[in-house]
Amino acid sequence: MIMFDEVTKAYEKEHVFKNISFSIGTGELAFITGPSGAGKTTLLKLIYGAEGPDSGQIVVGDWVVSKLKQKTIPSLRQNIGVVFQDFRLLSNKTVFDNVALALSIHGRHHHEIRERVNAVLKEIKLIHKANVFPQYLSGGEQQRAVIARAMVSKPMILLADEPTGNLDPGNADVVMNLFRDINARGTTVLIATHNEGLYRGTGKRVFFINNKYIEKEYTA
Amino acid sequence: MRILRYSFQNAIKSIWREKWLNLLAVLSVSIGLSILGAFVIITLNLDSVLHRWSKSFGMVVYMNRELSREREDALEKYFKQDADVAGVKYISKEQALKEVRQVLGSNALIVDGVEENPLPSSFELTLKSELLEPAVVKNKAAQIKMMSGVEEIQYGEKWLSSLNTVSGAMKLGAVFLGFGIFTAVTFITYSTIKIFFYRRRDEIETLKLLGATRSFIRIPFMIEAFFIGFIGGVIGALATYGAYSFASLRIVEFMPAMKTNIAPMPLSAYALIPFCGAVMSIIGSLVAVGKIKY
Numbered sequence: 001m002i003m004f005d006e007v008t009k010a011y012e013k014e015h016v017f018k019n020i021s022f023s024i025g026t027g028e029l030a031f032i033t034g035p036s037g038a039g040k041t042t043l044l045k046l047i048y049g050a051e052g053p054d055s056g057q058i059v060v061g062d063w064v065v066s067k068l069k070q071k072t073i074p075s076l077r078q079n080i081g082v083v084f085q086d087f088r089l090l091s092n093k094t095v096f097d098n099v100a101l102a103l104s105i106h107g108r109h110h111h112e113i114r115e116r117v118n119a120v121l122k123e124i125k126l127i128h129k130a131n132v133f134p135q136y137l138s139g140g141e142q143q144r145a146v147i148a149r150a151m152v153s154k155p156m157i158l159l160a161d162e163p164t165g166n167l168d169p170g171n172a173d174v175v176m177n178l179f180r181d182i183n184a185r186g187t188t189v190l191i192a193t194h195n196e197g198l199y200r201g202t203g204k205r206v207f208f209i210n211n212k213y214i215e216k217e218y219t220a
Numbered sequence: 221m222r223i224l225r226y227s228f229q230n231a232i233k234s235i236w237r238e239k240w241l242n243l244l245a246v247l248s249v250s251i252g253l254s255i256l257g258a259f260v261i262i263t264l265n266l267d268s269v270l271h272r273w274s275k276s277f278g279m280v281v282y283m284n285r286e287l288s289r290e291r292e293d294a295l296e297k298y299f300k301q302d303a304d305v306a307g308v309k310y311i312s313k314e315q316a317l318k319e320v321r322q323v324l325g326s327n328a329l330i331v332d333g334v335e336e337n338p339l340p341s342s343f344e345l346t347l348k349s350e351l352l353e354p355a356v357v358k359n360k361a362a363q364i365k366m367m368s369g370v371e372e373i374q375y376g377e378k379w380l381s382s383l384n385t386v387s388g389a390m391k392l393g394a395v396f397l398g399f400g401i402f403t404a405v406t407f408i409t410y411s412t413i414k415i416f417f418y419r420r421r422d423e424i425e426t427l428k429l430l431g432a433t434r435s436f437i438r439i440p441f442m443i444e445a446f447f448i449g450f451i452g453g454v455i456g457a458l459a460t461y462g463a464y465s466f467a468s469l470r471i472v473e474f475m476p477a478m479k480t481n482i483a484p485m486p487l488s489a490y491a492l493i494p495f496c497g498a499v500m501s502i503i504g505s506l507v508a509v510g511k512i513k514y
């Protein structure tokens with residue numbers, strides 16, 4: 001599903017990765033970890049085409065991301081749900097509209113959008129906040145709203161960048177359980193985190209990035 | 221279609237949210253288009269005046285006084301068959317003298333003392349209006365002058381030249397003003413949409429990350445620009461029509477004879493103003509949004 005082959009990435013001659021290779025299978029749940037600044041966010045950006053590699057090949061599903069033309073990027077992103085570290089919820093739209101946005105981009109019918117969004121908001125227990133603007137939500141609620149937006153279009157892949165970074169342990173567990181549920185339905189999930197507690201004992205693969213390389217790959 | 225629905229909803233929300241800025245842009249566009257409309261009406265009226273003048277433009281061909289009646293008939297026949305000539309009027313020596321007497325009125329005694337009629341017979345030729353170019357008329361005059369029996373030709377060479385200069389200047393002015401207004405309207409919408417685009421840059425960035433296509437991002441801005449240009453155009457057309465109606469009423473009040481001479485702008489041209497505004501604004505919005513990079 002996701003394959004990195006000898007990928008190198010540098011910002012102004014400062015290498016983030018040097019010839020890294022790894023792959024994540026369809027329907028897998030895996031973690032990317034490492035110290036701050038190790039390149040976890042960059043790695044996710046390389047997957048959804050927000051950054052391009054300097055060399056090497058990145059394949060996501062049927063897309064060779066490293067060779068993707070600008071006009072093809074939207075179709076790749078429509079198949080990837082992303083939970084951003086900074087949420088990226090639109091402050092002028094309600095929770096419902098923020099979640100519906102992902103389906104509007106897909107060009108879905110408004111009846112379908114209403115049904116899907118309501119179903120997802122019920123599932124993540126945010127239906128009572130559907131008409132609330134994001135700035136009036138708690139950190140945990142905002143994070144759940146972002147997850148709802150990422151999962152509503154039933155993407156092939158879900159990427160999460162430090163999804164529990166701003167959450168207390170209780171909310172972190174809720175969010176992690178949501179990811180497990182999403183993965184159980186067949187979606188490939190890749191979570192970038194420096195929170196060891198999130199992956200310890202899960203039995204899932206962990207990629208530890210440090211000093212421009214994947215230093216360790218192990219089962220938690 | 222569904223994306224259009226979303227774009228319309230988004231554009232309407234944005235129009236309402238940024239209502240004061242939109243109103244300012246609409247008024248600026250309407251002023252620009254009113255100026256253009258007014259200039260078109262003025263040009264149309266000046267052109268109609270010039271057209272009326274040119275219709276009465278004539279060339280007087282004086283004959284040799286010794287010319288036989290047969291030769292005069294032959295020349296008349298020739299002029300009538302000439303494709304460049306719209307009208308031919310023969311004025312005999314006697315008629316010419318009669319006209320001079322009429323013009324002199326009580327002073328006609330002056331000609332009474334003359335024993336022999338000194339005036340030549342002549343032809344008054346009206347040229348086709350599409351040939352009223354100074355160079356063409358000059359050539360035609362030279363060609364007629366070469367004909368046997370023709371003594372002299374008179375036509376308003378300077379007048380015709382001035383008429384053409386005015387007409388040319390007006391047309392050039394219309395092109396320049398039209399281009400100026402096009403640039404101004406496009407720039408007004410460009411600036412407005414650029415501000416909206418800048419204010420919504422975070423939203424656009426998020427849309428791009430969620431997989432929005434370029435047209436999904438662009439269309440709401442284009443709809444907003446269409447609204448600015450079209451509504452500005454409607455106001456501009458109404459203002460132009462109002463100003464024209466008011467001005468023509470005032471002119472007729474002071475100069476009743478002008479009533480039939482005022483040329484109105486066709487209604488289809490009024491209907492065209494909002495669409496011109498819309499097209500100019502959409503161009504402005506496309507430039508403002510620019511190339512969307514992922």
